[in-house]
Amino acid sequence: MLQQLGQLPMGWLLIALIAVFGSAAFFMGRVRAERLLVSTTSRMHSRPNYHGYYVAMWATVPVVLVAMAYAIFAEDLTRSQLTRELPSSFARLSPVELQSYLESVRMAAGTAASAGADRVFQAITNRYLELRGLVNTGTLVLLGLLAAGGIFFAQRRLQPNFRARAFVENGMQFVLFLCAGVAVATTAGIVLSLLYESLLFFQKVSAWDFLTGTRWNAQTEAEFGALPLFFGTFMIALIAMLVAAPIGLFSAIFLSEYASPRARAWIKPILEILAGIPTVVYGFFALLVVAPGIRTAAIWFNETAIRFGLASEPILAAQPTSALAAGLVMGIMVIPFVSSLSDDVINAVPQTLRDAAYALGATKSETVKQVVVPAALPGIIAALLLAVSRAIGETMIVVMAAGKSARISMDPTSDLTTITVQIVSLMTGETGFDDPKTLSAFALGLVLFIVTLAFNVVALRVVKKYREKYD
Amino acid sequence: MTDTVRTSAPSAAAAKHLKRRRAADGRFRYYGLTAIFVALGALAVLVLTIGTQAFSAATYNVVKYEVTLDPAVIAPEGANRPADISRNVEGFYSLVRDELLTTFPEAEADRVSRRELSDFVTRLAVLPTARLVANNPELVGNTITLTAPLNDDLDLYLKGQGVKERKIKAGTVSSVQGEEDGTFRLAGAEAFEAVVTGLAVASVDRAEDAGQPDVLLTAGVSTGRLTDIDAGSARMELLTGRAQDFAQARPTARIIVSAESERTISDRQIAWVLALKEMGRVDRVPRWTLLTNSDSTYPELAGGLAAIVGSLLTMLITALVAMPIGILAAVYLEEFAPRNRLTEFIEVNINNLAAVPSIVFGLLGAALYINFLGMPRSAPLVGGLVLALMTFPVVIIASRAALKAVPPSVRSGALAVGASQMQTVFHHVVPLAAPGILTGAILGMARALGETAPLLLIGMVAFVGDVPRSPTDESTVMPVLIFSWSNNAERAWEPLTSAMIVILLAFLLVMNGLVVFLRRKYERRW
Numbered sequence: 001m002l003q004q005l006g007q008l009p010m011g012w013l014l015i016a017l018i019a020v021f022g023s024a025a026f027f028m029g030r031v032r033a034e035r036l037l038v039s040t041t042s043r044m045h046s047r048p049n050y051h052g053y054y055v056a057m058w059a060t061v062p063v064v065l066v067a068m069a070y071a072i073f074a075e076d077l078t079r080s081q082l083t084r085e086l087p088s089s090f091a092r093l094s095p096v097e098l099q100s101y102l103e104s105v106r107m108a109a110g111t112a113a114s115a116g117a118d119r120v121f122q123a124i125t126n127r128y129l130e131l132r133g134l135v136n137t138g139t140l141v142l143l144g145l146l147a148a149g150g151i152f153f154a155q156r157r158l159q160p161n162f163r164a165r166a167f168v169e170n171g172m173q174f175v176l177f178l179c180a181g182v183a184v185a186t187t188a189g190i191v192l193s194l195l196y197e198s199l200l201f202f203q204k205v206s207a208w209d210f211l212t213g214t215r216w217n218a219q220t221e222a223e224f225g226a227l228p229l230f231f232g233t234f235m236i237a238l239i240a241m242l243v244a245a246p247i248g249l250f251s252a253i254f255l256s257e258y259a260s261p262r263a264r265a266w267i268k269p270i271l272e273i274l275a276g277i278p279t280v281v282y283g284f285f286a287l288l289v290v291a292p293g294i295r296t297a298a299i300w301f302n303e304t305a306i307r308f309g310l311a312s313e314p315i316l317a318a319q320p321t322s323a324l325a326a327g328l329v330m331g332i333m334v335i336p337f338v339s340s341l342s343d344d345v346i347n348a349v350p351q352t353l354r355d356a357a358y359a360l361g362a363t364k365s366e367t368v369k370q371v372v373v374p375a376a377l378p379g380i381i382a383a384l385l386l387a388v389s390r391a392i393g394e395t396m397i398v399v400m401a402a403g404k405s406a407r408i409s410m411d412p413t414s415d416l417t418t419i420t421v422q423i424v425s426l427m428t429g430e431t432g433f434d435d436p437k438t439l440s441a442f443a444l445g446l447v448l449f450i451v452t453l454a455f456n457v458v459a460l461r462v463v464k465k466y467r468e469k470y471d
Numbered sequence: 472m473t474d475t476v477r478t479s480a481p482s483a484a485a486a487k488h489l490k491r492r493r494a495a496d497g498r499f500r501y502y503g504l505t506a507i508f509v510a511l512g513a514l515a516v517l518v519l520t521i522g523t524q525a526f527s528a529a530t531y532n533v534v535k536y537e538v539t540l541d542p543a544v545i546a547p548e549g550a551n552r553p554a555d556i557s558r559n560v561e562g563f564y565s566l567v568r569d570e571l572l573t574t575f576p577e578a579e580a581d582r583v584s585r586r587e588l589s590d591f592v593t594r595l596a597v598l599p600t601a602r603l604v605a606n607n608p609e610l611v612g613n614t615i616t617l618t619a620p621l622n623d624d625l626d627l628y629l630k631g632q633g634v635k636e637r638k639i640k641a642g643t644v645s646s647v648q649g650e651e652d653g654t655f656r657l658a659g660a661e662a663f664e665a666v667v668t669g670l671a672v673a674s675v676d677r678a679e680d681a682g683q684p685d686v687l688l689t690a691g692v693s694t695g696r697l698t699d700i701d702a703g704s705a706r707m708e709l710l711t712g713r714a715q716d717f718a719q720a721r722p723t724a725r726i727i728v729s730a731e732s733e734r735t736i737s738d739r740q741i742a743w744v745l746a747l748k749e750m751g752r753v754d755r756v757p758r759w760t761l762l763t764n765s766d767s768t769y770p771e772l773a774g775g776l777a778a779i780v781g782s783l784l785t786m787l788i789t790a791l792v793a794m795p796i797g798i799l800a801a802v803y804l805e806e807f808a809p810r811n812r813l814t815e816f817i818e819v820n821i822n823n824l825a826a827v828p829s830i831v832f833g834l835l836g837a838a839l840y841i842n843f844l845g846m847p848r849s850a851p852l853v854g855g856l857v858l859a860l861m862t863f864p865v866v867i868i869a870s871r872a873a874l875k876a877v878p879p880s881v882r883s884g885a886l887a888v889g890a891s892q893m894q895t896v897f898h899h900v901v902p903l904a905a906p907g908i909l910t911g912a913i914l915g916m917a918r919a920l921g922e923t924a925p926l927l928l929i930g931m932v933a934f935v936g937d938v939p940r941s942p943t944d945e946s947t948v949m950p951v952l953i954f955s956w957s958n959n960a961e962r963a964w965e966p967l968t969s970a971m972i973v974i975l976l977a978f979l980l981v982m983n984g985l986v987v988f989l990r991r992k993y994e995r996r997w
Contacts, residue, residue, distance in 0.1 A: 075845060169893040176803035179796045183821045183867070186860050190831060193838035247506045254503025267507060274514055276979065278921025280950045281972050284957050285517050288524075288965065332513045339510075363492055365499035386826070393828025395924035400957060420830050420924070427833070427928045433842045445834040449827065456826040 003126060005133030006109065010074075014067045014143075021147040022060045028151060029055030032158050046164040054164040057171055058154035062146045070139045075106075078131045085127065087120075096432065102128075194449060197433070197442035204436045210443060216406035216417075218426060224440050226447070228406035232416035236327045236402060237391040239412060243331025244387055248338025249380065255339070256346040257368055268343070275336040282329050283400030291325035291401050298322075298413040317414035319403065324412040326402035330394055334387040341386065345379025346372060382459040389455035393448060395420040419444045524969035531758045531771065532621040532629050534591065534747060538566040539614045540604060546611055557605035563597035567619065575711055575743055587740050592619045593769045620760070620771040621753065623963035624735040625744045629753065633962065634734055634741075637726045639669045641688065647718045650706070655695070655714045657688075658704040666724045667702055673726050685731060685738055690722035692749045694742035697724070710742035735962075761970055765936055766952065770963035773956075775971050777938045781851055781931075781946035782920060782978075788855020788942055789862055789919050794912050796859075797866025798901075801908075804867070805874040806896045825864040832861045833925030841929060848930035852942040857929060858919040865918065869911020873904040906993035910986045917982040921975065923950040949975045 030052035037044055079102050083090075093101065108125045109132070158164070202210070205224045213225015251271065255264050298318035305311040349372050357367040373380070403415025404425060426441040433439070545562040546555070568589050572578055578588040596619040604610050620626070627633035642662035647655050666686060673684050686697040688705075693712020697705045707717070731738055747753050764774025800821075808814040836857035840846045846853050877900050885895040901908075926932070931947050932955060939946035947955070953975065956968040 072844065165891065169891060172893055173803070173807055176799050176807060179799035180803045180808070180817050182796050182800065183817055183824060183864065186824060186835075187820045189839055190827065190835050193835055193843075194831070197838060247509055250503045250506035251510055254500070254507055258500055258503055267511070270514070271507075271510055274510065276917070276921075276983065277517075278923065278950050278975065278979070280921070280923045280953050280957075281517075281521070281976070284953065284968060284972060285520065287957060289516070289520055332510070332517075335510050363496040365496040366492070368499070389826060389828075393830065395828070395830045396954065399924075400954070420828070423830055423834070424924065424927050427837060428930075428932055433838075442834060442838070445831055449831050452826065452828055453823060456823055460822060 002133035002137070003129040005136050006129035006131070008133075008136050010070070010136060010139075013140075014070070017140075017143060017147075018060055018063055018067065021063055021143075022056045025059035025147070025151045025154070026052040026056040028155065029053070029158065032155055033164075036158065036160050040160040042160055044160050045162060046166075050164040050168050051158050051162070053168045055151055055154040055158070057168065058150035059147045060150075061171075062150055063143050066139065066143055066146060070135075074132075074135050074139070078128065078135055081131055082124070082128055086124070096434075190449065194442055194446040197439050198446045200434075201436060201439035201443045204439070210440075214408065216422070218422065218437050218440050219429075222436060224436070226419075226444065228408050229417060229419050229422055229444065230447075231408045232323065232402070232406070233392055233418040233420075235412070235416055236323050236330065236398060236418055237388055239324060239327025240330035240334055240391040241384070241388060243328055244334040244338050244391075245384060247331075248335045248383075248387070249342055251335070251339040252342035252346055253368055253373075256343050257364065257372070268340075271339055272336050274333065275340075277333075279333065279394060279396040280400075282333050283396040286325050286329040286397055286401035287321070290329055291321050294322055294325050294328075294413060295320055317409070317411050319413060319415045321401050321403040321415045322413045323402055323416040326398045327412070329401065330391055330397050333394070333397065334390050337387040337390055338383050341383035342376070342380050345376040345383070348379070349375045378462045378465065382462040385455050385459035385462070389452045389459070392455075393420065393452050395424060399424050419448050423448075521969045521972050524966045525973040527630055527632065528761070528966035528970040529758055530755050532626045532753050532755050533618045534621050535752045535754070536567050536570045536617045536619065537614060538570050538617050540611050541566070542611050545601075545604065546608075553605040553608065556608070556611075557598075557602045559601060560594055560598060563601050563604075563617075564592075564594045567592055567597060567617065575746070577711055578739075578743075584739055587737055588743065590622055590740070591625065591743070592622065593772065595767065595769065595772055596620055618754075621744070623770040623961065625740060626771060627963055628736055628741065629744065629748065629755075632966075634736065635728050637669055637673060637728075639665050639724045639726065641666055641722050641724050643719065643721050644690075644717050645719070647714050649714065653708075655707045655709060655717075656704060657697075657707050657717055661702055663697075663700050663705050663724075664702040666697070666700055666705075666726070669724070669726050670700070673728050684729075685727040687725045687727065687738060687741060688717070688722045689725065689742075689745055690716045690720040692746040693717065694745055696738055710739050711746055712742075758970075761967075761974070765938055766934060766947070766955075767936070770959075770961060770967055773967060775949065775952060775974060777935050778947050778949045778952035778971075779974070780938050781935070782948040784851035784939060784942050784946065785854045785858065785926075785948055786916060786920060788852055789858040790912075790916060792856060792859035793863040793866055793915065793919075797863040797912065797915075798870050798908055800863070801867045801870030801874060802896060802901065805871050806900065807892070821864050821867050825868060829861055829922055830924040830928065832857050833928030835860065836925060836929045847943055847945075849933050849935075849945045849947070850943045851939060851946045851948075853929050854926050854931055854946075854948065855942065857925050858922060861922065861925065862915040862919045865915035866908075866912050869914065870904070870908045873907025873911060874900060876907060877903045906989050910989050913982050913986050913989075917979050920978060920982070921950055923954055926951050927954070949978070 030048045032055075033044070033046075033048035033051035037048060082102065082105075083098065090098065090101075105121070105125050105128050108121070109129050205222075210224050210226055212227060213223070214227045215223045215225045216228050217223035255268060259267065295318050298316040302311075302314035302316055302318060305315055306313070353371050353375055354367055357371045362370065398418045398421050402418060402421060404417050404421060405415055406417045406422075407414070409416065423441045423444050426437055426444075429437070542551070544566060545559055547562075550559070571588050571591060572585070575588060578584045597617070600615075600617050600619075621629070624633055642664065643659050644657045644662050645659040647657055649655055670684060670686070686700065687710075688695050688697050688707060691712065693709070693714070693716040695707035695709045695712075695714070695717075697707050699706040707714070725741075727734075727738075727741075744753070760772065760774045762774060762779070763776055764772060765777035766775075767773040804814065804818065808817075836853060840853045840856060841848055881899055881903060882895050885899045886892070890898065926948060931951050933945060933947065934955070935945055935947045937944075949971065953968055953971050956964050956971060
């Protein structure tokens, strides 16, 4: 019996229970309020619906809290009790082995297909199910009691002059506040998880070695000098910006200063398609078209240089995946980030400045170069900074087209690796969270987070300052 | 400018200067135009490359096999329940293989050619037929036409993408004579002149160290390999069919530049597939399996169904979490929040979250959901929650803009007739802002649908052969499937990956189209 209870689909059950309790409580409160409305001579303070919501609040809020506690603690509770009851022979297992054993017990319990396994395992699985059933039953009983108590308590408080609406609205406002708080919680979660795992990592590898070491070999040996990764990231972002900055900026100038409204209405959304294409598509494009093209071009360049006696051996590395391929494609991807924002700030430059320049006899291009762009410069710089931050954090293009060898090389046709590539390759293996390999991914993530955050904060500051100046 | 040409020094300099300035002006405009064209050109190249590749993967070649469903093979005594039949892949496969061997008896000669012929169809390709027969047991004993996709390399060959070849029409062969070593001597006045010329052309673009190109000669269902070619005669090693087919015929010669050892398909396989095509047994049909099959290690059987369902489940979780939280948070910040330090801090937080690299959310998901809370790896539940954290700042920002656009007079009016602030907001402001909020949410979801990197970190990159049934099942999503397929080495995966990209883009297009439609229909200016 307990074992069957241990196999209950608790997730669905809890959601269903909350819905049932909530609607039942609502109708009970509402019906009671309507009776009050009929029987009383004075006016009710709140509409019957609010009384219903009030009772429903009392019925569901404690239930939801207990359900959340169940979701977080039930498994741990069961396991710790089970561990205490295990035969003494299990004491030899290391904590990791014990966890993986318990995990297999959980899997077997979930499918109820432990047949064929040895008897000890079967017995432990059955005991696990019993304990789980005990926890499940306890939770369900507690939930029932809480809901019934909540409804009983709330029903008693309903009076004609009871300010149900005020209670409900205050509760609602608190929920709204909590939703807004999720943003803070997310940031806190990011910072805490990155910091926690990074600190574990820095206990094993010194932070100084990590930041300044030039040998990165995390997969095979324990060499964690991240400088080649920083270099690769910087190099690829630089190539991307060399593509995106001129193209994005000139596009923005053309669209805002030269293009007819009709052309603008067409071209701008098409440019923004570039920002909407998933990055994995860019990665595939880089892998399929750009990287082989660059390799062919580099080989041709090498052969030509040797033929004309300019070099005795190949100058360029001409590897199948290269920093240049990833950088070029990433540059195309960030064009709309540069052009859209620059376009906005250029449009925000007051027309009077242009008119003044024309009045002095300046041509259109002189006006743009000497008046409009300088006036919009802070915004343009912010746009470029945001684009750089985007390029640094971009993952799929570099994973697919930039390569995996950590080296410092100025040759753009050699394959370089980046922070994001290494995070992906470190985290996609089957390793535990106590492995320095996995932890180093978090240290890299921390660096990435700090750097992109710095770029964003500076960019937003610049934009804010600029807005204050012209609005 | 016609008669008064000024010649005094300063004016000439000024005119020259002016000319230079005007030229600079023109150039500047040109730079802008070039930039636009480069950007649009890049987009066009991307779309065209992927589009053409996807187009070639939209159809594939299937082969028809006429097989008799021998009960002894597919439903032997003791294993003839429907469940057994549907699992009896080996039995059905042997039917197909035997049928091929009957059609091309020369393959019985040695093991290599037997294997080469068996390669025409993969074992798992007969699974749909096995299921069909299991559901209709009355078919057992009858003769049915079984259709199975052709091996991916041969499929590419028939599409003209796998092996480079030049097709040349030869002249009339007047005589065919058998030789002692089993080869045949074909002769005819200037029958092979065009072939000799073609060979000369082909050898020009070949590397020096490579051997002679292969020449295959096809007449009807028969194909042979040519050697010792001169203008009037050639020696032929028959690969399939009958030598008599060549007599009095004008066969087609195929010059294949790469040597047999460098190719994924052999000369014999080419001969057989050409024969099958000549018999009308090969059809090029739309590849619906791309939408109805799940992932496979064989490109001709692989499809995206599991990933599409996985994406939908993930998006469902994301929508259920990100939309309510995002919208309610926006309502709070826009309508209720007092202007104080705390609110300002929350706002700064939201703006920064929207710019955090997506992979950092993946790290958060791995550390928080999987390591700390012990949720299952590779599950849409975790993927959806990670993407929800990424999406909800976007939803908040869009919803706030929509709420801000509702004029204050609406609020004042509601408050004036005695509504509480909560009633004002939820009865009047939010319904008016709903289209804007919805479009913002859809755009956020579209971004999440194309996201790959964070999902790699929570293990959604694993090979998933089954369609997930619940949010806690192991699963993958479309962009991750694209990533996995692009890592596969075989050539046939390239068009397939492109086709999957087109499917993903189609989903995104629908979502963005919905946004445009909602904007057109409901957008109002106050």
